[in-house]
Amino acid sequence: xxxxxxxxxxxxxxxxxxxxxxxxxxxxxxxxxxxxxxxxxxxxxxxxxxxxxxxxxxxxxxxxxxxxxxxxxxxxxxxxxxxxxxxxxxxxxxxxxxxxxxxxxxxxxxxxxxxxxxxxxxxxxxxxxxxxxxxxxxxxxxxxxxxxxxxxxxxxxxxxxxxxxxxxxxxxxxxxxxxxxxxxxxxxxxxxxxxxxxxxxxxxxxxxxxxxxxxxxxxxxxxxxxxxxxxxxxxxxxxxxxxxxxxxxxxxxxxxxxxxxxxxxxxxxxxxxxxxxxxxxxxxxxxxxxxxxxxxxxxxxxxxxxxxxxxxxxxxxxxxxxxxxxxxxx
Amino acid sequence: xxxxxxxxxxxxxxxxxxxxxxxxxxxxxxxxxxxxxxxxxxxxxxxxxxxxxxxxxxxxxxxxxxxxxxxxxxxxxxxxxxxxxxxxxxxxxxxxxxx
Numbered sequence: 001x002x003x004x005x006x007x008x009x010x011x012x013x014x015x016x017x018x019x020x021x022x023x024x025x026x027x028x029x030x031x032x033x034x035x036x037x038x039x040x041x042x043x044x045x046x047x048x049x050x051x052x053x054x055x056x057x058x059x060x061x062x063x064x065x066x067x068x069x070x071x072x073x074x075x076x077x078x079x080x081x082x083x084x085x086x087x088x089x090x091x092x093x094x095x096x097x098x099x100x101x102x103x104x105x106x107x108x109x110x111x112x113x114x115x116x117x118x119x120x121x122x123x124x125x126x127x128x129x130x131x132x133x134x135x136x137x138x139x140x141x142x143x144x145x146x147x148x149x150x151x152x153x154x155x156x157x158x159x160x161x162x163x164x165x166x167x168x169x170x171x172x173x174x175x176x177x178x179x180x181x182x183x184x185x186x187x188x189x190x191x192x193x194x195x196x197x198x199x200x201x202x203x204x205x206x207x208x209x210x211x212x213x214x215x216x217x218x219x220x221x222x223x224x225x226x227x228x229x230x231x232x233x234x235x236x237x238x239x240x241x242x243x244x245x246x247x248x249x250x251x252x253x254x255x256x257x258x259x260x261x262x263x264x265x266x267x268x269x270x271x272x273x274x275x276x277x278x279x280x281x282x283x284x285x286x287x288x289x290x291x292x293x294x295x296x297x298x299x300x301x302x303x304x305x306x307x308x309x310x311x312x313x314x315x316x317x318x319x320x321x322x323x324x325x326x327x328x329x330x
Numbered sequence: 331x332x333x334x335x336x337x338x339x340x341x342x343x344x345x346x347x348x349x350x351x352x353x354x355x356x357x358x359x360x361x362x363x364x365x366x367x368x369x370x371x372x373x374x375x376x377x378x379x380x381x382x383x384x385x386x387x388x389x390x391x392x393x394x395x396x397x398x399x400x401x402x403x404x405x406x407x408x409x410x411x412x413x414x415x416x417x418x419x420x421x422x423x424x425x426x427x428x429x
């Protein structure tokens with residue numbers, strides 16, 4: 001179909017500037033439908049078809065992906081797979097940045113550049129800002145970066161503070177985590193938490209939840225990401241939202257993520273690709289939907305995990321808007 | 331833990347997943363064989379390999395919740411923050427664990 005090659009208009013204004021492909025695409029899309037058909041996930045009469053809708057894929061949100069590390073072709077493939085919105089937390093670039101100014105440039109990239117790249121493919125782009133825990137061992141440096149965050153909070157696509165958390169569970173990491181929790185509290189921001197890798201995850205998840213509780217943060221406004229089988233129960237029991245990251249080698253596979261949903265239910269939980277510069281797959285979310293389908297789960301489960309739940313959590317931020325054409329969750 | 335079950339019947343689950351996991355099991359077997367053939371000392375003493383070998387019996391002990399218990403076996407169970415982070419990486423098992 002020709003629509004896989006459409007490009008943004010030259011005068012596109014970036015964020016929310018070019019949600020739809022060429023107007024003729026909408027007419028063509030309608031011509032494919034019989035009179036009684038409504039595209040799945042869309043409300044009749046009001047939708048402007050995004051690329052994903054034209055491809056008739058199930059609309060979904062990837063709530064954690066690092067598009068600064070991905071190619072434009074990934075945006076195209078995600079749109080074709082049904083992605084209508086993404087949220088991009090600030091993270092470690094694979095090397096330690098040499099100055100706070102490098103973070104200022106990164107924050108501009110997250111608030112100005114990536115929204116334009118995403119919009120070209122009909123995808124809404126949001127972000128989270130912070131200094132990540134891997135670069136938080138030097139508190140003086142970290143505080144300089146944190147001081148840059150407030151000026152970016154009004155950028156229009158910033159959902160909150162993230163991905164903050166711990167990496168090696170050190171004292172300095174914890175101090176900076178606590179200061180960023182206070183930052184979120186002061187500015188009324190949502191929080192997205194990175195939990196440590198591998199052997200450090202269990203301890204780091206508990207330390208982080210304790211820090212959030214000590215600060216009096218409403219757990220319903222915090223998403224604790226990268227949960228696995230040994231952390232998910234405690235995260236949910238304490239009232240937080242839980243994110244499962246789908247990675248080929250570490251964290252969860254799509255199969256294990258579906259296992260966890262089967263065992264722990266579908267409330268306050270979502271899946272994400274966390275696609276970045278390492279081994280990762282920006283299409284892992286729709287692949288997990290396929291795993292659900294393969295087991296015989298109803299399509300509504302995938303819609304709950306990847307559309308209704310992200311919308312419910314993210315809508316707590318004034319910056320978040322329902323993706324064009326997606327009906328509000330019941 | 332909620333008791334939601336997999337909608338697949340057991341026979342269908344075997345049909346769907348057996349070949350994939352047969353291959354993964356053979357990968358583990360081949361990895362252990364490869365370590366024995368590898369040059370030099372140390373693989374047997376490596377904490378990661380000791381932990382891996384300690385995890386394998388959990389898979390067939392009939393106790394359930396195998397993934398959680400393997401992950402817990404590999405985890406650092408201390409509660410206090412460490413004084414300083416000297417590096418940024420993780421190795422996959424607790425370096426101080428008693429494996």
